[in-house]
Every structure is written in structure tokens, then in C-alpha cells.
Amino acid sequence: MKDTLNIGQPVIEAKGLNLVFQTGDGPVHALRDVNLTIGKGEFVSFIGPSGCGKTTFLRCIAALEHPAGVTLTVNGMTPDQARQSRAYGYVFQAAGLYPWRTIAGNVKLPLEIMGFSKADQEARVRKVLELVELSGFGAKYPWQLSGGMQQRASIARALAFDADILLMDEPFGALDEIVRDRLNEELLKLWARTGKTIGFVTHSIPEAVYLSTKIVVMSPRPGRITDIIDSPLPRERPLDIRDSKAFIDIAHRVREGLRAGHGDD
């Protein structure tokens, strides 16, 4: 099973990361002493109850939150520098497509902002729409697409400028189970084809186990990591792998980790 642990060079490194929000009720420890290394090409899921800081950690990587002191590096840079060098694409829970732009126009948005040439924009839009299997929908408006297709378009938008890291914050949380299964499969295929490093926030145990090479279990008050599980599952994963013994064992360990973190409730 050596090939399941093919961790590349570290691209995201957090060492003793702390983040405190000042609120009306006093300081809230959103993240405490988070230590994590994510290697190139890994698919890392963050799972935990709300308030455990899984989204906050993703936002720290994306430089949307700014923890005190540099204890987090992305591609060896600070998160701010990493953003400037277009290190990551971010996918939010809602597709957040602009209703006044076509699907192609929405995918083009980051390219326009980053100043890609017109010809390059067209080529890239065509390429990523193909990647998420939305070729032929470029001229449609968002309201003409289903929720699942809209989310795929938003993934295409995050991929358009060819960042090495894809950060996804519960991207399929608002979709129904059937659509979510399909998109999970497609996401794995996309990951295999592109070799991106993916950080994926979810609150679904099967989703985390099915997708990840590494599962990070977190718990709240203060937000912290309680378990890190390196998945023994092969990279090639048909949907029915979810009935295998290995899959069920990992799911069980994740559940135990979540329960332990919740012991004081």
C-alpha cells in the first residue's frame, strides 16, 4: 500500500497557528495551536461540528483571515504573497455566480481581474468548462442551470487561472445527496487529471472518507485538531468502495474522533 502515501513536498504548512476573534462577549479562540502539513497533490478534508474552525483555517490559507505572526506558509510564502502569485482558487458553499453574466462570463471573471489577454481568456474558459463537463453551456445564464451545474461552473471559475491549490468550503453542502454523489465522483476524476492539491471542508463523514487522502478531524471551543487520518484507500475510488471494510473502518475512526471532541457537551 506504499503508493497511497505518496505525499509530495509540503505546500501548506501551519505551525502552532492561533487565531482569536474579539467579540462583544470577549475573545473567542477560533483556532488554537494548529499544526498541519499538506503535501503537493494531497486531497485533505477538514471535518468537525460548526465552530470548530475548519472554515476559518481554510480562510487563513486564503489570506481572508490574518492570524498574528507568520506561522502559516503556502508554497513557502505568506498567504498574502501566495495570493498575489495566484496560488489558489477558492470555491464557496454557494456558487455565487453573477446573474448578469453568462456561465462563460462568470468563469472569465478572475481572468479579467488578473489581466489575462482576451485570446488566453477564451481558451482557458473553453478548457475549464470542458474539465467540469459544462461545454456547450457557456452562453447560458446561471438561472438556466441546476444547482449542481452552477456549483460546477463555480469550480471551473476557481480553476480558470490554473492555481495549484483548490480550496473548497462545503461546496456541495447545499445540494441533495444524489447530485452530491455525482459531483464527488467528478471531483475525484478532476483531481486525478489535474494533480491539484485540494483542501476541502465538509460536515459529511462519507464525503470526507470517500474523497480524501488525509482527513483532519477538528473540534470546537477552542477550534483545534483532534485527529489526522492518512487514508489507506487507493487513489482510484469507485463509488462502491464505500461498502468496503477499509472505508467503514476509517469512517468509524472519524466518528470516534468527532465524539471525543464533543465530550464536554
Next chain:
Amino acid sequence: MTERALPILTVLAAIVALWYAGAVWLNSTWVYDQAQRAGTSVTLAEVIPQTMSQARPLLPPPHQVAAELWKGVAGQKVTSKRSLVYHGYVTFRGTMMGFALGIVLGVGLALAIVRYRVMELSVMPWAIISQTIPIVALAPMILTVANQIGVDNREVPKAIIAAYLSFFPVLVSMVKGLRAPDAMQLDLLRTYGASDAQIFRKLRLPASMPYFFASLKVAVAAALIGTIVGELPTGAIEGLGARMLIGSQFGEPLIMWAALFAAAILAGGLILLVGLIERLARARMGAPA
């Protein structure tokens, strides 16, 4: 189509019926007075026809107003001082100037307020206070001041009064519209390293358009009212407002009512026009047809 037309026509018929009843009731006083002075008595059957065609009725019945309106629109050369087309055009021109000025002012202030937080605290209260001052009190002052400082053109103070009323809905809507994008959408642009100018151009401005067009319908009606009010106290000789004033001062209710309806028709036309522009803009911005 018929199921939509039926309720509309029913309400319209009820209004016309009530109007006729009101005209009979109010105008009959004059008929009875005449009869009393002549020492005769009149039956109701004799009274009713006499309430329908008085030269100076208290409340002119619909057909008299319609006839006067028709005379004013079609019965004159359009350049005549008696033509409602002429006066309507003068009012329309004033409304458009004030409307344009109001849009520029409203959008400009909204941009400043959204960009600089201090502007909200320093400007917004004054904008709100400005709308609490009755325009009929303010209009004569604006006209007088404009005249004093040597602005001979009556169009300018009229446009200022119209803009004074019409900038406010645009301002309020645009502030709301420019702030409509939620935190997630702003975060998304931040992950692209977008500048403030890019966030404004790519997100805030297009997101504010529905708010903008909604406010235009209110603003164009406000501009028309402002223009008419601006035409009232001038001793002005042009415009539907002046026409109403003349009708009132010379005791010609028909002229007043015809001008009133001309103004209402103008307002309806302006709102239809703004609605049409909105539909075209929405279609261009990909809204479902």
C-alpha cells in the same frame, strides 16, 4: 386577457360613476340657487342635465374634462399658448432636465457615501432633512434667488426644484444597491486580489442596477411634481403648472382639470418609458424574460 381586463374596467366604471354622482351633487347647488333667484322651482329631472354642461362647474363631469382636454390637445396649433401639447412639452423638458440632474446628484452622492464612510455620517442626515422641507415653501425661494443672482432662464430654477425632489430616491436606492453584494461575493473577489476599483466595476455597479431602475420610476414622478410646483409661483406663462394656476386664478375649472389630466397622462407616459428602458436593460443583463 379578458379576465385581467374585467376587474380593471369594473373599477374604472365605478370611478366614472362616482365622479358623475359627485358632479351632480356639487353642481346642483348652483342650479338650485339660480332657480331660487328666479323664483321658480325645479325637479330633479330638470336639475341633472343642468349639472352636466355648466361653464364654471364646481366639479366638471368626465365628458366636459375630456372635451376640454381634446380641445387643448387637438384643437390648437401645437405652438399656440392654449395648446396643452405646447405646455406639456415645456413641463416635459423641465422634468427631463431635473430628472437628469437628480440622477447625477443621487448617483454621485451614493458613490461618495459608499466609498467614504464619513460621507454617510455627514451627508445622509442632510439629504433626509432636505426631504422634510415642503417643496411648496422652498420653490418660491429658489425662483427668487435664481432671479436675484441674474439667472433669467426659468428652466434652471425649475430643474433645480425637480432635481431636489428626484435625487433622493436615487440616492437611497443606489446606496442600498452598491452595498447589496454580500460578504461571500466580496471575499471571492478578494481571493483574486481585485482592487477596489475592480470590485466596484465588476460587482458593485452591476449589482446595483435593479435598485437603480426601481428608483428611477419614483424619481421621474417626483421630477414631474417638482417641475409643476416650480411652474406655479412664477407668474409663469408656460407649462402645465402655469396652466393650472391660470385656471384657478381666473375661475376656469375646466382649464385646471384639463391641465391636471394632461399632467397625469404625461406622468403615466414617463413611467411607461422608464419601465421600457428597465426591461431593455434587464434583458441585456440576462434576466429571465
